[in-house]
Amino acid sequence: MYLKKNLTHYLVEQQRQHGVVTADVRLLLETVARACKAISHAVSKGALGGVLGSLESENVQGEVQKKLDVISNEILLEANEWGGNLAAMASEEMDTLHRIPAHFPKGKNLLLFDPLDGSSNIDVNVSIGTIFSVLQLPEEANTRDVQEADFLQPGVKQVAAGYAVYGPQTMLILTVGAGVVGFTLDKETGSWVLTHPAIRIPEETAEFAINMSNQRYWEPAIRHYIEDCLKGKEGPLGKNYNMRWIASMVADVHRIMCRGGIFMYPRDQRESVRHGKLRLMYEANPMSFLVEQAGGAAIDGEQRILEIEPNALHQRVGVILGSKNEVQRVQQYHLKHS
Ligand SMILES: O=P(O)(O)OC[C@H]1O[C@](O)(COP(=O)(O)O)[C@@H](O)[C@@H]1O
Numbered sequence: 478m479y480l481k482k483n484l485t486h487y488l489v490e491q492q493r494q495h496g497v498v499t500a501d502v503r504l505l506l507e508t509v510a511r512a513c514k515a516i517s518h519a520v521s522k523g524a525l526g527g528v529l530g531s532l533e534s535e536n537v538q539g540e541v542q543k544k545l546d547v548i549s550n551e552i553l554l555e556a557n558e559w560g561g562n563l564a565a566m567a568s569e570e571m572d573t574l575h576r577i578p579a580h581f582p583k584g585k586n587l588l589l590f591d592p593l594d595g596s597s598n599i600d601v602n603v604s605i606g607t608i609f610s611v612l613q614l615p616e617e618a619n620t621r622d623v624q625e626a627d628f629l630q631p632g633v634k635q636v637a638a639g640y641a642v643y644g645p646q647t648m649l650i651l652t653v654g655a656g657v658v659g660f661t662l663d664k665e666t667g668s669w670v671l672t673h674p675a676i677r678i679p680e681e682t683a684e685f686a687i688n689m690s691n692q693r694y695w696e697p698a699i700r701h702y703i704e705d706c707l708k709g710k711e712g713p714l715g716k717n718y719n720m721r722w723i724a725s726m727v728a729d730v731h732r733i734m735c736r737g738g739i740f741m742y743p744r745d746q747r748e749s750v751r752h753g754k755l756r757l758m759y760e761a762n763p764m765s766f767l768v769e770q771a772g773g774a775a776i777d778g779e780q781r782i783l784e785i786e787p788n789a790l791h792q793r794v795g796v797i798l799g800s801k802n803e804v805q806r807v808q809q810y811h812l813k814h815s
């Protein structure tokens with residue numbers, strides 16, 4: 478075989494042989510992947526391309542926008558506007574939904590994204606990424622303008638989700654509800670080559686990821702769990718834990734996809750993090766779909782994230798995800814403390 482199996486082969490196979498992807502979702506995912514390629518290119522230019530640093534502006538959540546947050550958002554909008562497979566888009570970087578302009582054909586899908594995840598790592602050349610989620614437009618919205626409420630569907634309704642990680646290699650990790658696969662960008666040919674045909678997260682782990690500097694704000698369950706982890710082999714959990722915190726969710730989750738682990742950004746006592754820091758629609762739902770499809774688990778503390786009924790586009794949520802048995806263990810700590 479002269480041509481390596483790539484994203485197009487994989488998606489066509491999923492459409493024709495397994496019937497899990499519709500033609501329009503297939504084309505949409507190809508377009509998102511093309512946009513991620515352009516973002517990867519911009520990211521890799523760094524200071525040479527003048528893309529580092531912050532802007533004067535703030536996003537809807539009051540966070541200062543980095544140049545690359547805005548560039549990535551614009552690349553995704555531009556790539557997806559004219560494809561004909563979308564009714565509207567929503568992004569962490571935009572106040573409200575972005576309808577497909579009237580002069581472009583309108584499709585039946587909704588695309589949500591965190592265009593650039595790990596913004597604090599952009600200027601220090603540490604891995605960052607793009608996270609995306611695909612939903613279907615509810616039937617009743619076919620005859621009227623798309624509204625924000627059309628996006629407010631629980632994560633179980635996602636038809637596809639994925640992320641691109643811009644690290645030592647650029648990779649695209651994808652689920653269409655039939656397991657998780659990974660592609661590596663071959664920068665010479667521009668092809669997303671299928672390099673990880675069946676990603677599985679080990680059920681057991683002894684590696685946790687949490688921002689320890691927030692310890693004093695945590696809820697008792699998380700405090701208690703981490704205390705027990707730190708007691709090591711002699712403690713109640715009977716093993717020595719390792720810790721990692723990259724501060725790019727994409728990179729932390731990618732490590733878990735590769736070798737297992739547990740990632741936590743719990744709700745805490747700070748006013749801004751009372752309901753969690755990460756965003757349900759752009760971060761938690763797509764990552765939870767991927768993690769579950771790879772055999773892991775994802776909860777907000779007590780509840781499965783994918784079953785949360787959203788009430789706002791920019792809603793935040795506590796996130797605990799990764800190796801199944803460890804996530805269940807943390808859930809037990811929550812139940813004990815509730
Ligand atoms: O700086 P903190 O509080 O540790 O937060 C890190 C977390 O915030 C995020 O950077 C939020 O994402 P954005 O960069 O898209 O806002 C996550 O990727 C990461 O897990």
Ligand SMILES: [Mg+2]
Pocket residue numbers: 591593594595726760
């Ligand atoms: Mg993010």
Ligand SMILES: [Mg+2]
Pocket residue numbers: 546569591592593594595596
């Ligand atoms: Mg972001």
